[in-house]
Amino acid sequence: MNLKQLAHMLALSQTTVSRALNGYPEVNEETRRRVMDAAKRHGYRPNPSARRLATGKTGMIGYVLPTGAAVDIDPHFVEFLSGLGDYARSHELDLVLSPADADDQETTYRRIVANRQVDAVYISSPRPADRRVALLNTLGIPFIVHGRSEGFDFDYAFLDIDNEGAFHEAARLLIQLGHRRLALINGDDRETFAIHRERGMRRALATTGLVLGERHICSLTMTEENGYRAARRLLEQSEPPTAIACSSLIMSLGVVRAVRDLGLSIPGDLSLIAHDDVFPWLKPENFPVPLSTTRSSIRLAGARVAERLAARISGLEEGARGEVWPVDLVVRGSVAGAPT
Amino acid sequence: MNLKQLAHMLALSQTTVSRALNGYPEVNEETRRRVMDAAKRHGYRPNPSARRLATGKTGMIGYVLPTGAAVDIDPHFVEFLSGLGDYARSHELDLVLSPADADDQETTYRRIVANRQVDAVYISSPRPADRRVALLNTLGIPFIVHGRSEGFDFDYAFLDIDNEGAFHEAARLLIQLGHRRLALINGDDRETFAIHRERGMRRALATTGLVLGERHICSLTMTEENGYRAARRLLEQSEPPTAIACSSLIMSLGVVRAVRDLGLSIPGDLSLIAHDDVFPWLKPENFPVPLSTTRSSIRLAGARVAERLAARISGLEEGARGEVWPVDLVVRGSVAGAPT
């Protein structure tokens, strides 16, 4: 059932039927009802391929997926996707993942924009002065950055959490508990979120005249194994930290293992606070010692990004609005006063 | 730059240019070269929207993503996606995720097929007599099932691992080590993989006259918390198992925690074997006691599914070919002879 048939069967022109269906004003309400009704009864659905050729609108959100044998997709992605998908569903939006060589994403971005393959895109894991942001800005497609980039002479739309504030608060708590030697196990420090977390921590330390020494900071991709390595490196120093802030729950698994291996205990010898993106399959309260966390649901972020993307597509949101979410500090058993 | 312009500038018809570009035989080699050359020089890329309207081909693989506030996307998905994406990239295929109400995916499948939104789709986490398989079969779109369904009067294409064989081998090993009270911590037992694993284990036990009692089997979604709960339930029985086979590494984290909480040890009091889908961020060899596993890279499966999907799209693969991959049994420190 296509438009032509439907129009013919209603003894109307395609123009009128099309307009009736798309809510244009220049059509009699009575006629509109007739059309709507017939469309529903016959299960008419406009062919998206035809529509997109005519309008350029696709009803799809794009994401360029860096791939390669050595490239691992972040497990956070799936949670973000849960939120994004949940919202997208309610608005009949699909998500298209365009795999790209991790070292040359630009070509892919150019392609999907030039080909009008999607109405909007989002970017994740941005870095300072991220080229993707600059590119999309010049290409002129609606986009939102999940996270933040920095150092541009233009503004852009983003959704980020207050990473700096979160780790500032975490560090402040630890300092208040008497800790003086703090360490940070961070994610990839080329990414903005990691830079912000480090900055937050440094700021908290600075107010007490403390510094975060080179020896007290690790920055690695967020795997259990790297968490373990980092923790061992930190704890086997001559003056080991008495408290660690860790950027990920997964890494924290490794930290906990290292602490055990070294015959230490949490929070007796070491206080630990980790960032929790809220996975359904790994909860901080279920750690051997319930883990204190800075918490922010990445799933909610996914839904919000979808919502804003949809708003941008339909012209309801404009301008370079940045949105920063506060982060909860949830205190559990893994922190205690500094050992004396 | 569109076809019309290119044709005009070459003083050829659109027909000829189109055919030259698409490798049709009825065009002079010399002409073809000229066309190809000009196309490259001017960076001509056929507009996919137009092409798909004309041909119905989209260059996209589809996946219906069950969503909802209470629905969690399986973290395995992201690894599978890594493989799928890696292959898809090399063949200029995109992946479109169509979010659907988890309780009504049929509508979405019908939509993407009726609208010709994708060239092929794949299905994951199938159950016996999975309605999606039956549906796609009647809808007549190329598809591949990752995993297996059962109980149809038709065949279909799938890629699965030998879950039954894997757990058969795992159980056999444990039995050989003298274990008599084995338990299984399984995934959702409505899914085929879980059924097959249980079957494999029962078969191994049966050869020694043993059975897997109701009290020795748990089946839950694969989270750390559920692993913990299951392990406690099993181990706090009057006659607790001396060996456990577990369907997931994530659940195994919970098992290990439970064992600790109960003051038991691995492998002294309990032998443990888990299935490993090979995550980059959680490795069995890094468990407190290195974990024995049945191993099969889900990432490789993703790449293979993409490859076969591509083959089906281009007509290179036909028929209902089922492919079953063997699973490695990797023995590490978490198994030992049964306690006396």
Next chain:
DNA sequence: AGAGTCTTCCAAAGCGCTTTGGTCGTTTTG
């Protein structure tokens, strides 16, 4: 030499929608 056969190209008809630029009555307005 005339009939067939290739080879190489083209004009034009789709694909199914949106949108432009009307037309034709009917109402309002100065």
Next chain:
DNA sequence: CAAAACGACCAAAGCGCTTTGGAAGACTCT
């Protein structure tokens, strides 16, 4: 009361590609 404005509808021109159904010329065959 003529002119302007409006309401409701339509025919046809795109969108940019593929594909059908030739056509023109060169070549082969009997």
